[in-house]
C-alpha cells in the first residue's frame with residue numbers, strides 16, 4: 001500500500017470524527033505551546049545575560065590581582081611582570097595603578113574635596129581605548145586626570161557638609177558645588193608626612209587636564225585623581241616612604257608593586273588564551289568571561305528543568321491521543337476486519353494507526369509552535385511595559401524575556417512526536433490483533 | 445489447487461480454568477483441482493464455515509496441513525497469509541462485508557489500493573470491473589444506498605478485481621431472492637468458464653450445489669461425500 005494512500009485513509013478517518021480529533025489536536029497544541037513558552041523564558045533571559053556580558057566593554061578585560069610568590073602568597077605586580085604580560089600574544093594593553101596610601105585633599109579657591117589618589121600609566125590607558133569625557137591625558141609631572149564624579153563632588157569650603165542637599169540624580173545640588181570648567185583648574189594636593197611621630201601637612205600643585213568617562217556600572221563612583229609616576233615620585237620623596245605611606249621613613253616597608261592591573265585583550269577570542277597563559281605563569285586572574293561558564297551551566301539546568309515540566313504537559317496531552325486512537329480503533333474494528341480479510345497486512349494496519357497518531361501530534365506541534373511564537377512576541381512587547389508601569393522603573397534596553405531558538409522548536413517537536421507515537425503504539429497494536437471473523441460478525 | 449491433509453480443528457470453549465474442547469473438524473483430507481467449482485454442503489453446525497475459514501487463514505488448524513498453489517499456507521505467518529490472500533484469493537460473504545463509509549467504487553478499489561497500484565491503473569480496473577458486474581451507474585452509491593443483490597455484486601467485484609485464481613464463498617446466495625440468485629450463479633459459471641477461476645462455495649441450497657462439478661458433504665466434522673454431484 002502506498003504512503004500516499006495511507007495518508008488518504010488517515011484523513012478520511014480523521015474526518016469521521018472531527019470534533020474528537022480537533023480536541024485532541026488542541027490538547028497537544030496547548031501542551032507543546034506550554035513547553036515552548038515555559039522554556040523560552042530561560043532561553044530569553046540567558047540570551048539577554050550573555051549578550052549583556054559580551055557587549056559590555058569589560059568582556060575583554062582581565063583583572064590581575066597578583067602573582068603567586070611560590071609559597072602560596074600573592075605578590076603585587078612589578079614593572080617586569082607588566083612587561084612580560086604586555087609581550088603575551090593577544091594582549092593589547094595593560095593598565096595599572098598604584099594607590100597613594102593616605103587620604104589626600106584637593107583644594108582650589110573656595111572649593112575642596114577629599115579624594116583617593118592613584119598613580120596611573122596613561123599611555124597604556126590610551127592604548128586600551130579608554131576615552132576621556134573631556135580634556136586630554138596628563139603628560140607632564142603636575143598634570144592630573146580626575147574621575148567623572150570629581151567635579152560633581154567638589155564642594156564649596158564654606159558650607160557645612162552636614163547640611164548640603166542632593167538632587168534627584170543623587171548628586172550635590174549646583175549651589176553647593178563647583179560649576180566652572182574643571183579643565184585647566186589648578187589645585188593644591190594636600191597630604192601628610194610623618195616626622196618623629198608628628199604629622200606634617202605638605203602641599204604640591206596639580207592641574208587637571210582630563211576628566212574620565214562615567215564608569216560602566218551605574219553604581220560605580222569615581223571621584224579619584226590620577227597622577228603621573230613623576231608626581232608619585234615627588235610625593236614619595238617628600239614623605240620618604242613608598243606610595244607616600246603615612247609612617248616614619250625609618251619604619252616604612254618597601255612596597256613598589258602595582259595595586260591593580262588590568263589586561264586588555266585584543267578581542268573576546270583572545271581572552272581565553274591570555275587567561276590560560278597568565279594562569280600558567282602563576283598570576284591570579286579574574287574576568288567576567290570565566291563567570292560565563294557558570295552562568296551557562298545555571299541556565300542550562302533551568303532550561304532542562306522547564307523542558308521537563310513541559311514534557312509532563314505533553315504526556316498529559318498524550319493520554320488524550322491514546323484515548324482518541326483507542327476509540328478510533330474500536331469504532332473502525334469492523335472495517336479493519338474486512339480489510340484484513342481482503343489481504344491488508346497487519347504491518348500496514350499498524351502503520352496507518354501510528355501515522356494517524358503521529359499526524360495528530362504533528363499538527364498539534366505545528367499549531368503549538370505558531371502559538372508559542374505569538375505568545376513569545378507578545379510577552380516581549382507587553383511584559384516590559386507592564387513592569388515599567390508597575391515598578392515605575394526603566395528596564396535595561398534589549399531585555400528579552402522569551403526567546404524561541406530553533407533548537408527549542410526541534411526539542412519540542414521531537415518530544416511531542418515521540419510521546420504521541422508511543423501513545424499510538426498500543427492502539428495500533430490492538431488494531432493488528434483484531435480477529436477477522438469476530439470483526440465481520442460485528443462482535444468487537 | 446488446494447491440498448488438505450489430515451486436517452483437524454478444535455475450538456476451546458468456556459472460561460479459563462473450566463475449559464472444554466470441541467472437535468469441529470476431524471481428520472479431513474481433500475484435494476481441489478484447478479479450474480473447478482466445488483460446493484460444500486452439510487447440516488448447520490457441521491463445520492463447513494470452519495473448513496473455509498481454515499483455508500482462508502482466518503483461523504489456524506489444530507492439526508494437519510493445508511497447501512494452496514504449492515504453498516504450505518498452514519505454516520504461514522499472519523503477514524505472509526495476508527499477502528497470499530491479496531494475491532490469490534477472493535472472498536464472497538453471505539453478509540457482503542462492504543465498508544459502509546466507502547462508496548461502491550471505493551469498496552471495489554480497496555484491494556488495488558492495498559496492492560499499491562497507481563491511481564490511473566486503479567481507476568481503469570475498477571471501472572471495468574463495475575461494468576462487468578453491471579454497476580457502472582452506481583459508482584458513488586454507499587452500500588446503504590444499494591439493494592442486497594447490488595451489494596453482493598459489489599462484493600463480487602471486489603473479490604474479482606485483482607483476478608485471483610481462487611474464490612471462496614460462504615453462502616453467497618443466502619441473502620438473495622431466487623431470481624438474483626440465478627443471476628449470480630450464471631455469473632459464477634461464466635467466470636469459471638471464461639477465466640478459469642476455481643470456486644469453493646458453501647451452500648445449503650441444492651440449486652447452488654448443482655452448479656458445482658463436485659460436491660463435498662460434511663457431517664459432524666467428517667467428510668461423508670467427496671465426489672461428483674450426481
Ligand SMILES: Nc1ncnc2c1ncn2[C@@H]1O[C@H](COP(=O)(O)OP(=O)(O)OP(=O)(O)O)[C@@H](O)[C@H]1O
Pocket residue numbers: 455456457466468486487488489490491492493494495
Ligand atoms: N469461534 C468459535 N468458537 C467456538 N466454537 C465455534 C466457533 N465457530 C464455530 N464454532 C462451532 O463449530 C461448529 C461448526 O461451526 P461452523 O460455523 O463451521 O458450522 P457451519 O457448518 O458453517 O454451519 P452453518 O451452516 O449454520 O453456517 C459449531 O458447533 C459451532 O458452534
Ligand SMILES: [Mg+2]
Pocket residue numbers: 492493494614
Ligand atoms: Mg456457516
